Amino acid sequence: MWKLIVLLFLSFPCLAAGTLKIATEANYPPFEYLDESGQFQGLDIDIANALCQQMKVQCEFLHKGFDRLLPGLQFNNFDAVIAALNPTPARRKLVAFSDLYYDSGAVFVARMNRYQSHHDFSGQSIGVQNGSVHLRYLIDKASMERVLVVPYHSYLTAFVDLQNDNVDLVLVDYAVAKVWLAQPDNKEFAIVGETLIDPHYFSEGYAIAVNKNNSALLEQLNQALQQIKLSGEYERIISRYLD
Template identity: 45%
Template sequence: MKKAVLLFTVMGVLAGQAVAKEIKFVTEATYAPFEFMDAKNEFQGFDIDLARAICSEAKLQCSFHNQAFDSLIPSLKFRRYDVAIAAMDVTPERSAQVDFSDIYYENSAVFVAKKGAFEKPEALAQKTVGVQNGTSHQSYIQDNWTGKGVLSVPYASYQNAFLDMMNGRIDAVFADNAVAADWLKQHKDYALLGDKVTDTKYFGTGFGMAVAKGNSELLGKLNSGLKAVKANGTYQKIYDKYFAQ
């Protein structure tokens, strides 16, 4: 009987000392400055730094994983990963499939083209515009510009879209404003075309972290961590690191 009591006692202690469950973040790491791989093949970017800060505040053990953007939501639904943080617009369509955290970044979209090639976006009629496959940008172009003769060309990553534009295979790229601004720093022969697009039907109210439907416990921890990093100044430091001019 004493052995049984001892066994249960030891098991109880071990259970109390169990390592916390690893929270697996998934992203699409070709989307600087939000997420990308550095020279050491390590995850970097605004989203990554923010997620690490949130994990620290929420006392979560977190890891990061890379996947194609159009597979992020399915991977959450099949419970392969716990959280997607990938500059993802919170839209009604996506909210029907996953649950989102509070907004952590206000978003807008822009056209990018070679300087002097077009006077305004309407001049892209009968031209090709690169978009990332599975994104709100792709939906926006297809729904609002296809009827005007604009052909959207899907890419697995914006790096490939920008590269094809430079090589003359497409005429323009439609992307997040911050992504375009980051790229334009190194490509002075290109510029924004027209005004920023902020259509809430496609770009929602900003970016959010996504979790599987019903995962309210994890969502609560993420929101608490986000609130804390905004309150203690960490969010602003991360923001300034990537977006301060």
């Protein structure tokens, strides 16, 4: 019994030391990004900091590749992941998820007036982030079987290629598309068709991931999330980025 307790303690040392080590992929505004001074910013970062304040620990953020986030969490390289993650059935087999903190949906972005609907995409190239639910959607859906799927390490690179006509469309979260389209240089682009709300991929929402063996941290995060919602801090953070 004591051996088990010691092993569990050694598996999650950061939180015990008063620090919550949180990994993210900081190329996904407005959820997470690095500012000009290299500091972590974004909706997810503010949510995480508010949760850490409730839990009376210090947040330490780590910038990792998106497709390395969950494997790193499984090996206890960090305590939690907040990175606009949909808790899909496949991901739930790998890690545990907190209560939802944001309702998500996905959209296609392309040059304005080039497409009328999702039915016009045959033979077109679509940029998407590697390891994302958007990539899985494009691979799984029969309606997308005649498109060329182009995975990117970061959505920022995908959008650059869209601007340079190296891909025809990008599939991305609605909030990310909204922020990108609001930039002055992107007025020639628009959302194509309706927001995708397929419950198997997009509509459940975003949650924080933790190692399956760290149920104590999961409970702490859920309690802290409830507290920031009750205090009004949660709504202040959401409105700061998405109004």
